[in-house]
Amino acid sequence: MTGSGPKKLYGGGMMNRRAVVTGASTGIGEATVRALRAQRWDVVGVARRAERLEALAEETGSAALACDLTDADAVEAMLAELARTGPVHALVQVAGGARGTDSVEGGSVEDWQWMYDANVLSTQRLVAGILPLLREAAAQSGHADMVFVTSTAAQIGYPGGGGYNAAKAAESMLVKVLRQELNGEPIRVVEIAPGMVHTEEFTLNRLGGDRVAAEAVYAGVEEPLLAQDVADVIAFALDAPRRVNLDLVTMRPVAQSAQHMLARGPLQVRTDVD
Ligand SMILES: NC(=O)c1ccc[n+]([C@@H]2O[C@H](COP(=O)([O-])OP(=O)(O)OC[C@H]3O[C@@H](n4cnc5c(N)ncnc54)[C@H](OP(=O)(O)O)[C@@H]3O)[C@@H](O)[C@H]2O)c1
Numbered sequence: 515m516t517g518s519g520p521k522k523l524y525g526g527g528m529m530n531r532r533a534v535v536t537g538a539s540t541g542i543g544e545a546t547v548r549a550l551r552a553q554r555w556d557v558v559g560v561a562r563r564a565e566r567l568e569a570l571a572e573e574t575g576s577a578a579l580a581c582d583l584t585d586a587d588a589v590e591a592m593l594a595e596l597a598r599t600g601p602v603h604a605l606v607q608v609a610g611g612a613r614g615t616d617s618v619e620g621g622s623v624e625d626w627q628w629m630y631d632a633n634v635l636s637t638q639r640l641v642a643g644i645l646p647l648l649r650e651a652a653a654q655s656g657h658a659d660m661v662f663v664t665s666t667a668a669q670i671g672y673p674g675g676g677g678y679n680a681a682k683a684a685e686s687m688l689v690k691v692l693r694q695e696l697n698g699e700p701i702r703v704v705e706i707a708p709g710m711v712h713t714e715e716f717t718l719n720r721l722g723g724d725r726v727a728a729e730a731v732y733a734g735v736e737e738p739l740l741a742q743d744v745a746d747v748i749a750f751a752l753d754a755p756r757r758v759n760l761d762l763v764t765m766r767p768v769a770q771s772a773q774h775m776l777a778r779g780p781l782q783v784r785t786d787v788d
Pocket of ligand 1 (some may be wrong): 561609613663708709719
């Protein structure tokens, strides 16, 4: 996918637009920082691990703001720093994750609480805090954007997915409501729902650090999505003409026809079809 070429106009001068990307220390968020920098965005990467954000900043020219998005005071301080350092034209909310694969009956309340905090309450807190900045930027430059990475787990439940299904479905519903509440304002609200993406940490964290079990999840799957694939779609959504709102993009690996249908082994053309 291609960028939109020349720098964009805002505030009366030719300058880059600025995006805040959460979850920027690894995986999809990190890839999104790279994709947006390649498309001439100014980018502020947000996550808890400052050293990883700083290394990325060094490499790509992004900025880094370490913040625990489940901590209201930390988010307030981060928003104040954003307000101090310039306009915010886009929020890309990637931070989140899964813990555990227990049944509903056997689920850990702590894991469910963590997933609700990380995926839903953090998103609400961030949206509420950043909207004034986005409105300010939209008033000056014509529009602003919010992109949320939910999941196909928001769309279809599966055994062992209960806590994550519930959290991602709640996040997805928040996004749908938000788009309607902002109707009439020049602010796009985009939802990207990926299926299986092979990132370094997502499954490892979900499975409590068990590397063997985490690798088994991807075993034999021909080409799971890569973080870069999701980042490219996010960058496309942000640089699409401002009249275009990609409400919901569901994207999966070819080997995953549905949430519960994962082909393992090489993809092969059928030869037994007349
Ligand atoms: N991988 C998949 O198969 C897949 C599929 C569909 C949807 N998704 C969703 O896509 C998003 C990213 O996935 P991923 O695979 O890139 O995940 P990941 O590699 O596990 O990265 C998660 C990111 O979220 C950040 N984060 C977590 N808790 C945070 C907190 N309290 N405050 C600030 N940052 C926090 C982490 O940074 P720190 O640890 O440095 O804070 C990290 O940068 C998640 O929302 C996930 O649910 C993933």
